[in-house]
Amino acid sequence: MLEKLFNLKGKTVIVTGGSRGIGETMVKALSEVGANVVVASRNIERCKDVVSSIEENGGNALAIELDVGSEESAKEMVQQTLDHFGSIDVLVNNAGISPFMSAIEKTKPSGFDKIMNINLRGALLCAQAVSEHMISKKSGKIINISSSSAAVPVKGIGVYAVSKTALIQLTKTLAFEWGKYNINVNSIAPGFMDAGVADLVQDLDGFFDDILHRTPLGRTGKATELIGTLLLLTSDASSYITGQTIFIDGGAGNC
């Protein structure tokens, strides 16, 4: 029974932003437990490199060029996935950006639009793009990658935090509206991880001290520490969980 609960063999999982950082860690882990994975991002060469490394380890993977800022691109990703694997079981909305640090009073409207366009609108477009297929087969799972900064304000990344908070509300809204189609929608909210967008962060105005001071476990996280929850939310083990956000942040968002 336990093996069946967490079994992803033959399931197809799309990970947007699977080309590097947290997304790359996720696609490799999902492949290790038997899922067919789609590695999608703007940099198709980098996606192909990740696919090659998965295939070298015996996995099934497909690289797709995707810009989550484009509705057409999101639809095309879904069509290519269906043409190749025949079905989509899980969408992980992981693509995200945190392109600058700025005090809120100095943040430009163009910066606000850029972040919202990818982190929030991009997740909605990809969810809408998979919805027709998931609704017609009356099953599916969507996992949105939010952030611990959705729970508590963090200096210098205010607009990013707002986008990730809105993503949690999008998660609840999709869960509420699509529950009747047997589609589970949940979020994972990582804290400060040792990968990806975190590399761009500068120690502005005591940023690191501030975060570590309010993290009970007293350290940053590793991308691999997201995998247990990812496997829970992608597998049958979470069949009665929807609309939830699981914080994987050493306690920073709740203390």
Ligand SMILES: NC(=O)c1ccc[n+]([C@@H]2O[C@H](COP(=O)([O-])OP(=O)(O)OC[C@H]3O[C@@H](n4cnc5c(N)ncnc54)[C@H](OP(=O)(O)O)[C@@H]3O)[C@@H](O)[C@H]2O)c1
């Ligand atoms: N690292 C952390 O500490 C942390 C903490 C909390 C939440 N998160 C969230 O975790 C997710 C992954 O972050 P990361 O740290 O792994 O960042 P990362 O290394 O910068 O990776 C971001 C990924 O998103 C893709 N991407 C960016 N813009 C895109 C677009 N327009 N269309 C399609 N793909 C796009 C990138 O690929 P291309 O450039 O090839 O498009 C890349 O694969 C993000 O949503 C981030 O907000 C990260």
